Amino acid sequence: MAEAMTMDRPAATGASMLEVRNLEAWYGESHVLHGMNIDIRQGEVVTLLGRNGAGKTSTLRAIMGLTGRRSGSIRFEGQETIGLRPDLIARAGIAYCPEERGIFASLDVTENLMLPPVIAPGGLSIEEIYTLFPNLKERARSQGTKLSGGEQQMLAIARILRTGARLLLLDEPSEGLAPVIVQQIGAMIRNIKQRGFTVLLVEQNFRFAQTVADRHYVVEHGRVVDEVANHELTASLDRLHEYLGV
Amino acid sequence: MEDLLFEIQLALPQVILGVINGAFYALLSLGLAVIFGMLNVINFAHGAQFTLGAFVAWMLLSWLGIGYWPALILAPLIVGAIGVAMERAMISRLYRIDHLYGLLLTFGCALVIEGVLRNNFGSSGQRYAPPREFGALDLELGDFFLPGYRVWVLIAATTVCLATWLVIEKTKVGSYLRAATERPQLVQAFGINVPLMMTLTYGAGVALAAFAGVLAAPIYSVSPAMGANFIITVFAVVVIGGMGSIAGSIVTGFMLGLIQGITEVFWPEASQTVVFVIMAIVLLTRPAGLFGRA
Numbered sequence: 001m002a003e004a005m006t007m008d009r010p011a012a013t014g015a016s017m018l019e020v021r022n023l024e025a026w027y028g029e030s031h032v033l034h035g036m037n038i039d040i041r042q043g044e045v046v047t048l049l050g051r052n053g054a055g056k057t058s059t060l061r062a063i064m065g066l067t068g069r070r071s072g073s074i075r076f077e078g079q080e081t082i083g084l085r086p087d088l089i090a091r092a093g094i095a096y097c098p099e100e101r102g103i104f105a106s107l108d109v110t111e112n113l114m115l116p117p118v119i120a121p122g123g124l125s126i127e128e129i130y131t132l133f134p135n136l137k138e139r140a141r142s143q144g145t146k147l148s149g150g151e152q153q154m155l156a157i158a159r160i161l162r163t164g165a166r167l168l169l170l171d172e173p174s175e176g177l178a179p180v181i182v183q184q185i186g187a188m189i190r191n192i193k194q195r196g197f198t199v200l201l202v203e204q205n206f207r208f209a210q211t212v213a214d215r216h217y218v219v220e221h222g223r224v225v226d227e228v229a230n231h232e233l234t235a236s237l238d239r240l241h242e243y244l245g246v
Numbered sequence: 247m248e249d250l251l252f253e254i255q256l257a258l259p260q261v262i263l264g265v266i267n268g269a270f271y272a273l274l275s276l277g278l279a280v281i282f283g284m285l286n287v288i289n290f291a292h293g294a295q296f297t298l299g300a301f302v303a304w305m306l307l308s309w310l311g312i313g314y315w316p317a318l319i320l321a322p323l324i325v326g327a328i329g330v331a332m333e334r335a336m337i338s339r340l341y342r343i344d345h346l347y348g349l350l351l352t353f354g355c356a357l358v359i360e361g362v363l364r365n366n367f368g369s370s371g372q373r374y375a376p377p378r379e380f381g382a383l384d385l386e387l388g389d390f391f392l393p394g395y396r397v398w399v400l401i402a403a404t405t406v407c408l409a410t411w412l413v414i415e416k417t418k419v420g421s422y423l424r425a426a427t428e429r430p431q432l433v434q435a436f437g438i439n440v441p442l443m444m445t446l447t448y449g450a451g452v453a454l455a456a457f458a459g460v461l462a463a464p465i466y467s468v469s470p471a472m473g474a475n476f477i478i479t480v481f482a483v484v485v486i487g488g489m490g491s492i493a494g495s496i497v498t499g500f501m502l503g504l505i506q507g508i509t510e511v512f513w514p515e516a517s518q519t520v521v522f523v524i525m526a527i528v529l530l531t532r533p534a535g536l537f538g539r540a
């Protein structure tokens with residue numbers, strides 16, 4: 001039933017920035033993505049909602065070229081990236097903030113921040129970063145992993161805003177953080193949307209997702225099973241509760 | 247008091263010899279640590295690559311008349327390039343599987359390199375005369391005489407160890423290296439060509455071994471087994487310092503050379519064993535090594 005609805009829905013109109021078709025991915029022998037279809041237009045914030053183990057993280061990793069084997073098609077700004085190495089996908093203009101944040105213990109805060117190379121003009125300057133994230137300046141010389149969870153999340157996002165990547169893949173930035181911090185992260189995502197960044201956001205918390213996103217995809221068993229525009233979200237709560245089991 | 251001074255004077259040469267050995271341990275274990283950190287490969291060919299460095303310097307001199315100073319640069323570059331080819335052709339194929347295979351492969355490479363050298367040059371060893379200008383560095387303190395070349399070895403090894411440490415800890419390239427040691431996939435997803443970095447890191451680690459080999463050539467006879475003699479102790483150094491710790495490998499290298507030298511004075515029979523006794527104690531009490539992260 002839900003699947004039929006997805007099929008009826010017209011694909012995002014206008015030129016897609018990211019166009020994922022029939023994406024399948026494997027970790028060794030285990031087949032985790034079973035034909036994902038996603039479209040994101042320039043300037044949108046789109047979420048992947050779904051239960052634990054649904055395949056949201058794997059989708060981001062597959063887009064980034066980090067799963068083992070994958071098949072299907074991923075077109076970014078018209079360029080097919082399914083066969084590319086992760087570093088070339090990054091250089092095409094996609095940046096990734098992993099679920100575990102990936103702050104490096106052997107690097108200080110500034111080194112962590114400056115690690116990803118600038119791949120194109122148009123990223124935030126270091127002054128803009130420090131205005132958005134004053135803590136990162138105060139704690140510049142601290143070991144990266146000595147920051148609080150919230151600060152580490154800010155650092156993980158800040159470092160990919162510098163690079164000039166146009167599409168940001170954010171994996172559960174609100175996970176495990178206090179409500180105040182979650183609000184700050186929400187404000188930050190709205191801020192970067194205004195600056196013209198396009199975001200694919202993984203979330204389990206749809207109340208948070210609702211405050212930042214234009215559209216939502218629901219993921220189950222490694223495929224998209226439903227799609228909800230943000231303004232329909234409140235009307236679709238029952239359906240979502242069922243998907244997410246909350 | 248007089249007695250003590252006399253004792254110290256007697257002990258000094260051994261202790262200094264120990265520290266000079268320590269300089270070689272430090273250079274070699276540093277290369278092993280850099281390679282292990284980045285590639286997760288225990289490079290058993292390290293001793294053979296050290297030997298190769300010495301032989302390349304010897305060949306440059308006796309076949310082409312290229313002297314010590316150019317060889318100090320050329321031999322590490324040549325052997326490093328061989329390392330790059332080894333990594334591309336063989337080692338890079340093993341990253342996805344167990345450590346053990348990388349260890350077996352590099353051990354096999356060591357046997358091949360040593361075999362080829364033995365086949366072509368025999369096992370007796372070649373002499374490589376140090377350049378005469380080192381006479382200016384000769385140290386004479388009373389009865390104690392230290393040839394200038396050994397002073398140079400100490401200076402050169404210390405400088406290269408420090409420079410390597412500085413590059414890794416204080417530069418942008420070093421931050422890529424440290425980050426890729428922790429999470430190679432994420433670093434690659436930031437747009438950095440990590441496979442290329444791994445190749446170059448292996449080449450650099452191998453070049454360090456070859457550099458140590460050139461330094462050693464005028465001291466020890468240039469023979470196919472010269473690396474094997476060192477490398478067993480160097481692996482003990484690496485285990486004691488902690489696999490993959492850069493500063494740890496340098497400090498531990500010098501420290502164990504010093505301890506060996508001191509042991510040589512008081513209990514000569516134990517000087518070769520002491521490192522392994524320390525290794526056993528460290529393994530039992532701090533399995534990650536003195537400087538390793540558990």
Ligand SMILES: Nc1ncnc2c1ncn2[C@@H]1O[C@H](COP(=O)(O)OP(=O)(O)O)[C@@H](O)[C@H]1O
Nearest residue numbers: 027030032050051052053054055056057058059
């Ligand atoms: N490295 C891995 N190796 C094998 N299976 C994995 C790996 N990572 C995730 N999986 C499996 O893939 C499926 C999807 O996981 P994931 O994408 O992490 O889900 P989500 O992010 O939606 O919680 C799960 O069944 C999970 O067990």
Ligand SMILES: [Mg+2]
Nearest residue numbers: 056057058099
């Ligand atoms: Mg996940």
